[in-house]
Amino acid sequence: MTTADSGGSIAERLAAQIERMHAATRAAGRAPESVRMLAVSKFQPTSAILEAYAAGQRDFGENYVQELSQKAQELAHLADLRFHLIGHLQTNKAKAVAALAASVQTVDSTRLAQELGRRAASAQRSGPLDVLVEVNVSGEVNKSGCAPEDLAPLLAAVEAEPGLRLRGLLTVPPQSSDAAFARPYFNQLGRLRDEHGGRERLPELSMGMSSDLEVAIACGSTWVRIGTAIFGERPSPERTP
Numbered sequence: 001m002t003t004a005d006s007g008g009s010i011a012e013r014l015a016a017q018i019e020r021m022h023a024a025t026r027a028a029g030r031a032p033e034s035v036r037m038l039a040v041s042k043f044q045p046t047s048a049i050l051e052a053y054a055a056g057q058r059d060f061g062e063n064y065v066q067e068l069s070q071k072a073q074e075l076a077h078l079a080d081l082r083f084h085l086i087g088h089l090q091t092n093k094a095k096a097v098a099a100l101a102a103s104v105q106t107v108d109s110t111r112l113a114q115e116l117g118r119r120a121a122s123a124q125r126s127g128p129l130d131v132l133v134e135v136n137v138s139g140e141v142n143k144s145g146c147a148p149e150d151l152a153p154l155l156a157a158v159e160a161e162p163g164l165r166l167r168g169l170l171t172v173p174p175q176s177s178d179a180a181f182a183r184p185y186f187n188q189l190g191r192l193r194d195e196h197g198g199r200e201r202l203p204e205l206s207m208g209m210s211s212d213l214e215v216a217i218a219c220g221s222t223w224v225r226i227g228t229a230i231f232g233e234r235p236s237p238e239r240t241p
């Protein structure tokens, strides 16, 4: 059992994906708590998030600011439920995210880092906003993420913001039906982490989705982002950001 259409309830599929994550972590010889599950709930109704929450899931990934804001407001009574932004963020939408998200995993420009830092510093937050920098390791033209050669100044810009806490890197490899195809891109993200301060400075690597979780964990992922394998196919067609 790997991806979508495994049947069962959201709670059952979530449990199966957590077991899958643990099996991959064991197979990689890593500590069980070294990888966490981000349940990607974009386009899924709030009721689906509530089902996963009832089954113990606390971290949810959303791609669009408006959708994240709406769901965060609806679920504000669940104080330990955390939303993470994993879609491209426009500077003019930084304010809402800075107030509502536990992390933004897709910071990809110095200008965005500065605006997010300013907004996070003035938002009513219990602590700084965690930030991961998205890197376009494949160099695909229509993909967001900073170029590997722009990483050094961007990391420094994040660290210069008292409202932000630099945590790591995220990447999305080119789409492929073959999970092994992602391996060089995941390895490249790990190499970039090593070149830019290592685990000390960049403890988190956000990589791996429903189709390639095992490969990502073998390559050092600390956050896997799983959507369809938990919630089933997304209700509406994907928009491109």
Ligand SMILES: *Cc1c(COP(=O)(O)O)cnc(C)c1O
Pocket: 040, 042, 063, 086, 087, 172, 209, 210, 211, 225, 226, 227, 228, 229
């Ligand atoms: C939608 C999305 C996911 C989840 O993908 P699945 O294949 O449904 O698991 C993970 N990461 C990002 C950045 C996404 O946009």
